Amino acid sequence: MQARRQGGARDERSTFPAATCRRSSPAGGYSGRTAVRARASALSPKPSSSGRAAPKPRPGRPPPNQSLRCNVEQSEVTKFLRQIGLMQYAQTLYSSGFEDMETLLEIEDSHMRDLGMLPGHQVKLRKRLEEFDADIPVVQIHPQRCLGDWEDEDDAPPVRVSASSPYGRGSAPSDRTTTSVQMSWAHLKEIGTDVVGAYFCRKIFELKPETMELFPIAVRSRYRDWATDEDEDERNLAASPALRRLFGRVVDAVGSAVAGLQDMNKMVPALTQLGMRHVGYNLKEEYFEISEKALVLTLREGLGDLFTKEVEFAWSMVYNFIIATMLAGFRTARAEVQAKQA
Ligand code: HEM
Numbered sequence: 001m002q003a004r005r006q007g008g009a010r011d012e013r014s015t016f017p018a019a020t021c022r023r024s025s026p027a028g029g030y031s032g033r034t035a036v037r038a039r040a041s042a043l044s045p046k047p048s049s050s051g052r053a054a055p056k057p058r059p060g061r062p063p064p065n066q067s068l069r070c071n072v073e074q075s076e077v078t079k080f081l082r083q084i085g086l087m088q089y090a091q092t093l094y095s096s097g098f099e100d101m102e103t104l105l106e107i108e109d110s111h112m113r114d115l116g117m118l119p120g121h122q123v124k125l126r127k128r129l130e131e132f133d134a135d136i137p138v139v140q141i142h143p144q145r146c147l148g149d150w151e152d153e154d155d156a157p158p159v160r161v162s163a164s165s166p167y168g169r170g171s172a173p174s175d176r177t178t179t180s181v182q183m184s185w186a187h188l189k190e191i192g193t194d195v196v197g198a199y200f201c202r203k204i205f206e207l208k209p210e211t212m213e214l215f216p217i218a219v220r221s222r223y224r225d226w227a228t229d230e231d232e233d234e235r236n237l238a239a240s241p242a243l244r245r246l247f248g249r250v251v252d253a254v255g256s257a258v259a260g261l262q263d264m265n266k267m268v269p270a271l272t273q274l275g276m277r278h279v280g281y282n283l284k285e286e287y288f289e290i291s292e293k294a295l296v297l298t299l300r301e302g303l304g305d306l307f308t309k310e311v312e313f314a315w316s317m318v319y320n321f322i323i324a325t326m327l328a329g330f331r332t333a334r335a336e337v338q339a340k341q342a
Contacts, residue, residue, distance in 0.1 A: 201237075
């Protein structure tokens with residue numbers, strides 16, 4: 001693929017035409033990965049008032065240092081705590097062995113007490129964990145509109161989920177969550193998915209300028225609407241109608257999934273194949289993660305006050321499910337390519 005540096009992404013104004021007022025929101029979103037595996041061994045038994053042990057730092061571990069701080073920063077538990085406003089316990093929980101959501105979901109009152117959490121914070125954490133575990137929207141996507149070919153639904157393997165998976169319980173979301181999440185999608189559709197898509201893609205370019213090289217004019221031409229007289233400026237990616245359309249489709253895919261509130265199993269094969277195709281588009285794995293950050297920034301800008309924690313949570317869940325599934329396909333295809341080259 002032609003790799004050429006394209007200019008212009010930063011020249012364009014990076015705001016929505018009718019941006020609503022902003023609301024501060026935690027940086028990054030909770031990264032709700034699927035298929036979290038049991039990590040019972042991380043809990044080293046220590047008698048406590050309830051007879052259950054609070055997880056302790058594993059023996060032989062170095063004292064908190066730069067890399068531990070880094071691990072804490074990047075852990076899913078920290079992202080979750082940031083979202084619920086309990087960041088002050090991130091370090092303590094992490095170094096006590098609560099390094100992933102599956103473990104955190106098992107936390108007991110005695111653990112929280114032992115770790116010195118204030119009573120009100122214990123209540124809050126418990127409540128948020130219950131919401132996390134059970135009150136997650138089950139989602140539906142409309143692949144035929146956005147993701148290309150779809151396999152026969154009978155062929156679709158079930159998604160493997162664990163208790164802490166976003167889709168684990170299949171329970172209905174609360175009315176409040178449903179409404180706020182659906183309102184967020186309605187609002188973005190009002191702005192226009194292509195406008196949101198353009199902003200989303202500019203954010204990706206800002207966060208990782210080298211990604212612009214993935215979209216030379218030859219690639220953009222594939223997404224051009226030849227029925228209109230729209231122009232593709234070779235050097236100005238930010239104003240590219242083709243990219244606006246392509247990323248508009250991505251926004252549409254994610255948004256309709258977020259608002260659909262139905263079974264998501266059926267989208268797995270198409271997403272896996274989509275991920276496989278992205279190997280041919282010269283993507284690096286890290287771009288998927290960057291795109292998640294870009295999506296959060298996009299939503300924050302586009303939704304303003306509608307960008308509540310619940311909304312962020314729902315979008316992050318769905319997006320993470322999508323990119324985790326795509327990544328599985330991406331890795332399989334990349335391994336095949338590497339095996340052929342060896
Ligand atoms: C949720 C995440 C994403 C979804 C759902 C998605 C979806 C799509 C779809 C539907 C296409 C049209 C071509 C096809 O169906 O194979 C496409 C093309 C493309 N995507 Fe993605 N994408 C995602 C993330 C990304 C990211 C993060 C990048 C890189 C920054 C990227 C780069 C590309 C490129 C370069 C093409 C054009 C390929 C070509 O026609 O040569 N995608 N994507």
